Amino acid sequence: MNFINTLTPGQWALLGAVPLAVVLLYFLKLRRQRQEVPSTYLWRRTIEDLHVNSLWQRLRRNLLLFLQLLLLLLLALALLRPGWRGADVADQRAILLIDNSASMSATDETPSRLEQAKRRALAVVEQMQSGDVAMVIEFSDAARTQSYTASRRTLRGRIDAIRPTQRATDIREALRAAAGLANPGLTRLADNQIVDEALPATLFIFSDGGFPAVPDFALGNLSPVFVPLGETTTENRALTAFAVDRQAAQPDRLQAFVSVANFGPRPATVQVELFFNQQSLDLARSCGQRWTPSRWATSPM
Amino acid sequence: MSHVPDASNLLSPALLARLERLELVTRKIFRGRLKGERRSRRLGQSVEFADYRDYVAGDDLRFLDWNLFARLDKLFLRLFLEEEDLHFFAVLDASSSMDYGAPTKLHYARQLAAALGFVGLVRADRVQVAVLGGAPRAAAPPLRGRRSLRRLLDQLAEIQPGLNVPLAPSLREFCLRHPTKGILVLLTDLLDKQGYEQALQPLVAQQMDVYVVHILAREELEPNLQGDLRLVDCEDRAVADVTISRPLLDRYQQTLHQFLDGARQYCHRRGLSYLLAPTDVPIEDVVTKYLRQRGLVR
Incomplete structure (x- = not known):
């Protein structure tokens, strides 16, 4: 348990004076009801030796006063902001950004990067405490946002439902969605989504980092936690484009366009085979160009 | 009247x-002043006989027992219990x-x-x-x-x-x-x-x-009071500020019993009956x- 002091000594002194003032007011407030009795003879003798502590006798068993003092005590305690500081998810809100782009299907993690990401996301969900809410955003080149929920079961279901895609990685949309939820005035969500109140949140990003840097993005209330998946040294090549087109000038000819990208750190030679009606076509004539991707974006944040 | x-x-x-x-x-x-219905230890006039004693000069002749005088030739005075x-x-x-x-x-x-x-x-x-x-x-x-x-x-x-x-x-x-x-x-x-x-x-x-x-x-024996009170004595208008609480009431009972016991003992020791x-x-x-x-x- 640790405390965060939110008041200056002067303010504490002021707060400490409040209970004294309350007790004092009780004495000022005390208005005795007059009651005529046959004789105060016995009463005088009764209170004779209680006079010394009558001041405190007066306050004893005064429930209202005790409640007020208790309230002040609780207020002071609240100003100390008590809490437990833990390594687990103690935030109120968590946004789980799960990358399901094509590169996440790599199997350098077991069984695959996406499965590993899902597993870690589930671990975060398991650490959630009652009252905590979380949301799952799966992203590749587009983001699929869901609403906040406190139900772990729903979250588990949503995480389990994430399937690998053959898409490229573009984190910007997902980040914008998350930032819109966390920062006021940035809400850019589709109409059918529940727009929650903009509140600070922890942003968990489960990704292999295969996306370009986002220099113009402001996190605002988001506190990001990047969970890297996969090895940066892993050979990773992808068929990033494949299109077959009939040329207008020569309608009897088909033109195929294949784009192969290498996300690995080293140049590589890739053999590409194109089958047409189960016959391997000879590509050597028209192709053979080798290229390497511009760079491996390792640190998106 | x-x-x-x-x-x-x-x-x-x-x-x-x-x-x-x-x-x-x-x-x-006690010696009553008037003749009453109360039998007294004092000897005097009544119908109830008490004793005899020798006659001495000056006694009321009416109380002489003439029968005894006749038998014994001695003068005896009949004494009666006085009613007062x-x-x-x-x-x-x-x-x-x-x-x-x-x-x-x-x-x-x-x-x-x-x-x-x-x-x-x-x-x-x-x-x-x-x-x-x-x-x-x-x-x-x-x-x-x-x-x-x-x-x-x-x-x-x-x-x-x-x-x-x-x-x-x-x-x-x-x-x-x-x-x-x-x-x-x-x-x-x-x-x-x-x-x-x-x-x-x-x-x-x-x-x-x-x-x-x-x-x-009963109000004095078991006071039924509550709260912060200023008790006013109806005779001399003296005040006593009390805040009624269980300990105070217990204390009152203690004082009351001291008072009652004191009075009882005081009377008892001096031959007064106390009730x-x-x-x-x-x-x-x-x-x-x-x-x-x-x-x-x-």
């Missing part, structure tokens, strides 16, 4: 019927503090005085009602005989609360004024700030059979049970 309306409700007919069978008793031998009356005083405290309770302590005292006075009247005793601090001139004359009951009740009904005098001087004055022997029943709540001990002292010196009937209201009479105990019980146990009535 103005008729006070509550004179009639002092005694109920049923109680009167029971009281009629009682008589006042005293442990001491008893002086019964009911002394009431009519201070303002007696005007509390339901019924008020003063009314209770009146009833008790009426009941005991009636017993006395029926047995031809002299009954006298006195109020502490009352003007001596206006003191009620002694009453005698059953027919005086009405006057006794009127006298009692006339007593109004408000005579706030300290117990001590008024009792001393009473004792000086009535040096006679007899029975004295003091009806008071003993709530005197100067203390009752000093006040009861003259009664000890008085050769009377003294009964101190300590009348307290605590809370106002919610029926008069009938007090007279026919408690005072009977203490030997005031028989």
Whole structure:
């Protein structure tokens, strides 16, 4: 348990004076009801030796006063902001950004990067405490946002439902969605989504980092936690484009366009085979160009 | 004499019927002034024979036993038990503090005085009602005989609360004024700030059979108060600030019992009879049970 002091000594002194003032007011407030009795003879003798502590006798068993003092005590305690500081998810809100782009299907993690990401996301969900809410955003080149929920079961279901895609990685949309939820005035969500109140949140990003840097993005209330998946040294090549087109000038000819990208750190030679009606076509004539991707974006944040 | 309306409700007919069978008793031998119905240890004139003694010159010849003289040729005097009356005083405290309770302590005292006075009247005793601090001139004359009951009740009904005098001087004055022997029943709540001990002292010196009937209201025995109060004494307007709490009430009970025990012991040690009479105990019980146990009535 640790405390965060939110008041200056002067303010504490002021707060400490409040209970004294309350007790004092009780004495000022005390208005005795007059009651005529046959004789105060016995009463005088009764209170004779209680006079010394009558001041405190007066306050004893005064429930209202005790409640007020208790309230002040609780207020002071609240100003100390008590809490437990833990390594687990103690935030109120968590946004789980799960990358399901094509590169996440790599199997350098077991069984695959996406499965590993899902597993870690589930671990975060398991650490959630009652009252905590979380949301799952799966992203590749587009983001699929869901609403906040406190139900772990729903979250588990949503995480389990994430399937690998053959898409490229573009984190910007997902980040914008998350930032819109966390920062006021940035809400850019589709109409059918529940727009929650903009509140600070922890942003968990489960990704292999295969996306370009986002220099113009402001996190605002988001506190990001990047969970890297996969090895940066892993050979990773992808068929990033494949299109077959009939040329207008020569309608009897088909033109195929294949784009192969290498996300690995080293140049590589890739053999590409194109089958047409189960016959391997000879590509050597028209192709053979080798290229390497511009760079491996390792640190998106 | 103005008729006070509550004179009639002092005694109920049923109680009167029971009281009629009682008589006042005293442990001491008193010399009554008038011939009464009470058998005395004193020898005198009555129908009840007591003893013989030798005749000495000057004795009343009427009491000579002539038969014995004829047989023995000696003069003997027949002695008879004297029957005499008893002086019964009911002394009431009519201070303002007696005007509390339901019924008020003063009314209770009146009833008790009426009941005991009636017993006395029926047995031809002299009954006298006195109020502490009352003007001596206006003191009620002694009453005698059953027919005086009405006057006794009127006298009692006339007593109004408000005579706030300290117990001590008024009792001393009473004792000086009535040096006679007899029975004295003091009806008071003993709530005197100067203390009752000093006040009861003259009664000890008085050769009377003294009964101190300590009348307290239920509110005084078990106060039903709550909250922060400024208690005002109805007699001297003195105040006591109290905050009622369980410990304070316990403390009050302690003080009260000290007070009651103190009074009881004080009276006991000095040969005074003490009886605590809370106002919610029926008069009938007090007279026919408690005072009977203490030997005031028989």
